[in-house]
Amino acid sequence: MYRESTIVNESASLPYNGGDEGDMIINVGPQHPSTHGVLHLIITLNGETVKKVDPNLGYIHRSMEKMCESLTYRQFIYVTSRMDYLSAHINNHCCALCVEKGLQLEVPPRAQVIRVLMDELTRLASHHLWWGAFAMDVGALTPFFLAFREREMINDIMEETCGTRLTMNYMVPGGVMADLHPDFQKRVHEFIAHFKKKIDEYDELITDNIIFQNRTKGIGYISKEDAIAFGMTGPSARGSGVQCDIRKLYPYEVYDKLQFDEIIETGGDCFARYMVRMKEMKQSISIIEQLIDNIPEGDFQAKTKAVLKLPKGEFYSRVETARGELGVYIISEGATTPYRIKFRSPGYCNLSALDHMAKGQKIGDLVAIMGALDLVIPDIDR
Amino acid sequence: MSFIKNYLNDVWGAVKSLATGMKLTSQYAIHHKKEKITQLYPDNRDTLLLPERFRGEVVLIHDENNEHACTGCTACEIACPNGSIKIITKFDITPEGKKKKALDTFVYHLDMCTMCNLCIEACPTDAIKMDQTFEHSVTDRNDLIKILNKPGSRIRDGVE
Numbered sequence: 434m435y436r437e438s439t440i441v442n443e444s445a446s447l448p449y450n451g452g453d454e455g456d457m458i459i460n461v462g463p464q465h466p467s468t469h470g471v472l473h474l475i476i477t478l479n480g481e482t483v484k485k486v487d488p489n490l491g492y493i494h495r496s497m498e499k500m501c502e503s504l505t506y507r508q509f510i511y512v513t514s515r516m517d518y519l520s521a522h523i524n525n526h527c528c529a530l531c532v533e534k535g536l537q538l539e540v541p542p543r544a545q546v547i548r549v550l551m552d553e554l555t556r557l558a559s560h561h562l563w564w565g566a567f568a569m570d571v572g573a574l575t576p577f578f579l580a581f582r583e584r585e586m587i588n589d590i591m592e593e594t595c596g597t598r599l600t601m602n603y604m605v606p607g608g609v610m611a612d613l614h615p616d617f618q619k620r621v622h623e624f625i626a627h628f629k630k631k632i633d634e635y636d637e638l639i640t641d642n643i644i645f646q647n648r649t650k651g652i653g654y655i656s657k658e659d660a661i662a663f664g665m666t667g668p669s670a671r672g673s674g675v676q677c678d679i680r681k682l683y684p685y686e687v688y689d690k691l692q693f694d695e696i697i698e699t700g701g702d703c704f705a706r707y708m709v710r711m712k713e714m715k716q717s718i719s720i721i722e723q724l725i726d727n728i729p730e731g732d733f734q735a736k737t738k739a740v741l742k743l744p745k746g747e748f749y750s751r752v753e754t755a756r757g758e759l760g761v762y763i764i765s766e767g768a769t770t771p772y773r774i775k776f777r778s779p780g781y782c783n784l785s786a787l788d789h790m791a792k793g794q795k796i797g798d799l800v801a802i803m804g805a806l807d808l809v810i811p812d813i814d815r
Numbered sequence: 816m817s818f819i820k821n822y823l824n825d826v827w828g829a830v831k832s833l834a835t836g837m838k839l840t841s842q843y844a845i846h847h848k849k850e851k852i853t854q855l856y857p858d859n860r861d862t863l864l865l866p867e868r869f870r871g872e873v874v875l876i877h878d879e880n881n882e883h884a885c886t887g888c889t890a891c892e893i894a895c896p897n898g899s900i901k902i903i904t905k906f907d908i909t910p911e912g913k914k915k916k917a918l919d920t921f922v923y924h925l926d927m928c929t930m931c932n933l934c935i936e937a938c939p940t941d942a943i944k945m946d947q948t949f950e951h952s953v954t955d956r957n958d959l960i961k962i963l964n965k966p967g968s969r970i971r972d973g974v975e
Contacts, residue, residue, distance in 0.1 A: 508896035511931040575840050582852055596868040596945065602931040610932060611868065638836050643828035 470810030514600035517812035535743035544608035559755035570804035608734030649703035653802035664782035667757025672706035703805035894937035
């Protein structure tokens with residue numbers, strides 16, 4: 434079993450008057466380019482060394498859980514696209530899975546494969562954007578444009594099949610909203626060929642760059658025990674050696690029939706987290722390659738009643754988004770709307786480890802640590 | 816001595832990887848015409864092709880006789896998660912002298928719409944669809960509240 438965590442339970446002190454004499458308290462955000470959204474960090478500094486990071490949330494809180502309680506089981510799915518907008522598909526997928534669990538609905542094989550294909554494409558798009566933004570955080574501008582070039586291809590594929598580029602609402606309870614576009618397979622093949630040509634460029638530009646390695650190696654270290662204690666999931670935790678890929682541990686849809694590796698790095702620093710995501714992109718491509726020519730024929734949607742009513746009870750589903758484990762928990766009283774909905778978002782738990790990672794580091798490294806965590810603020814605040 | 820050697824090695828490595836990066840960047844700068852991905856919007860407005868499934872705004876389909884297929888069943892209004900559709904119905908008198916429910920006004924609040932496509936899915940007679948228009952900016956918010964049925968339009972014969 435795991436060793437006991439090294440985290441010390443510090444008494445909660447107010448960030449504004451705590452600290453010794455000579456400490457400086459500065460605010461990063463809520464509007465700051467490197468926080469990628471409206472995240473407000475209250476940082477206590479001693480010289481250039483970070484002593485404490487206090488995230489202040491609530492700037493983009495939309496009370497989504499409460500909002501979903503007044504929507505029916507078909508309607509509430511679209512709201513979750515606005516949670517983690519970079520993996521909107523996977524959020525919708527998790528909600529659809531939870532409703533299907535309640536209805537005990539069998540999803541047709543074609544719909545399952547379409548869902549997994551879309552999930553992996555979303556994961557690729559999300560990792561592309563993260564790669565560009567992370568490189569920009571540590572000071573390189575060109576990668577951002579290269580990453581957006583590839584992401585644009587995925588967005589075009591999404592636009593053709595789903596109708597929208599970012600907030601798709603393509604998953605419905607029982608399957609997907611529409612069948613694949615006739616050009617889908619051709620376009621995905623084009624993308625795979627393009628991606629395989631360009632991924633070496635990524636390594637050439639950033640991964641092998643000595644300046645980048647110096648800025649990320651040994652920065653923001655978190656041990657395996659601490660990562661578990663903070664509840665970290667996704668590539669951020671796998672960089673510390675935690676086995677937490679939901680696709681492997683609790684396979685959903687067709688993931689148990691696929692051949693892919695769970696990427697685990699043991700470095701625990703920003704560079705390890707970077708490498709996990711880079712290798713995960715190649716794994717996603719291999720998953721897409723396995724499925725794209727083997728999409729089974731049949732219905733894309735199971736037959737459902739016009740009004741969905743979940744039986745009385747509690748239902749939980751979990752998926753692996755681009756950032757970690759997303760959980761949807763529904764309590765039903767047998768009505769057409771949920772009695773209570775709870776979302777377990779990956780970003781919130783990953784952010785909670787920021788203070789632990791940044792302690793003792795320089796303020797310039799804080800931006801690199803945040804970039805490697807891949808924070809999406811609407812996902813944290815909901 | 817080893818400290819100085821390591822330092823110099825680091826500097827040399829940094830310069831080398833900078834040059835590698837700059838080589839790639841300058842390649843793109845020189846050969847940018849081969850791989851042009853930027854679109855010159857709005858100059859390309861006439862040639863811009865959007866996918867047929869693109870969700871721009873909800874429209875009520877009218878044919879050449881100014882007839883539509885909306886029965887006024889309010890299925891779209893019930894399906895809409897944020898209340899952007901309001902159907903006002905009236906009673907038509909059929910030739911047999913019976914009262915029949917029909918569409919009076921199809922009010923669509925584009926300012927509240929999130930393009931989730933649930934109304935299109937819910938429509939039993941396929942009377943509405945998503946249009947490819949996307950330039951929705953106006954100077955007054957009230958301009959976004961639209962009435963979708965054209966003046967004088969009526970329901971197509973045979974649609975129940």
